[in-house]
C-alpha cells in the first residue's frame with residue numbers, strides 16, 4: 001500500500017485523476033467509478049485531460065460501485081445520474097458503456113448477479129477509485145460486511161443516511177434505506193485500488209483502514225489485503241495516522257522507474 005499525503009485536497013484530486021488517466025492511456029478495458037464528493041477532483045482532472053490533452057475513453061467500460069434502491073430513473077441523486085452529470089457526459093464515454101447496478105429491478109438478487117456477470121465479462125477493472133465513509137465503508141459496504149462479499153443488497157446505517165442527507169435537501173426521509181453495492185470481494189478484483197480521502201471528518205476512518213486491524217467492522221481495511229493500493233489524503237485526513245513520516249519519506253524517495 002502506498003500512502004500519499006498531498007498539500008491540499010485539490011492536489012489529491014489532480015493526482016488521482018492523473019493515475020486514472022495513466023490507466024486509460026495504457027489501454028484499460030474497464031475502470032471503476034465512485035460517487036460522493038471525494039472523487040470529484042479526479043473527474044475534473046480527467047475532463048481537463050480529455051479537453052486539453054487528447055485523453056479518450058472510447059472503447060472503455062465503466063462500472064459504478066453502487067446505487068440506491070428505489071430512486072426513480074433520472075433522479076439527480078441516483079448514482080447513475082450523478083456520474084453522468086459530474087463526469088461521463090463531459091468526455092467521450094459511450095453512455096451504453098457506463099454501467100451501474102439496477103436499483104429499480106423487480107428482482108434485486110438477479111440484478112446483483114447480472115452486474116457481477118457484466119464486470120466478469122468486460123473486466124478486469126484496471127483502476128477503481130474509492131472514497132471512504134466516516135464509518136469506514138467503501139462503496140456501500142457498511143461495517144459488518146463480509147470481507148469477501150459480492151454485489152448484493154445492503155441496509156444503510158443511520159450514520160450513512162445522516163451523512164448523505166446533505167444530497168437530499170437535508171431531509172433524512174428522502175434518503176433511501178437500501179442500496180445495491182459491489183461487495184468487498186468484487187472491489188478487490190480490480191487491479192489497482194485508488195482511495196481519495198480529504199478533510200478532518202475522514203481522519204479516524206483513514207487511520208482505521210490503513211493502520212488498524214483488518215476487520216469487517218472497518219470495511220475499508222480490506223485494502224490491506226490487496227497487492228496494489230494507493231491512498232491519497234490531504235493533511236487533515238492524514239492527521240490520525242501514526243507513520244506519517246515514513247509515508248512522506250517513501251514518496252520522496254520513490255524510485256524514478258516506479259509509477260503509482
Ligand code: GLP
Pocket residue numbers: 034035036037038039065066130131132133134137138139140160164
Ligand atoms: C457514499 C458512497 C461512497 C462514498 C461515501 C463518502 O456513501 N456510497 O462510495 O465513498 O459516500 O462520500 P464523500 O466522498 O462525499 O465523503
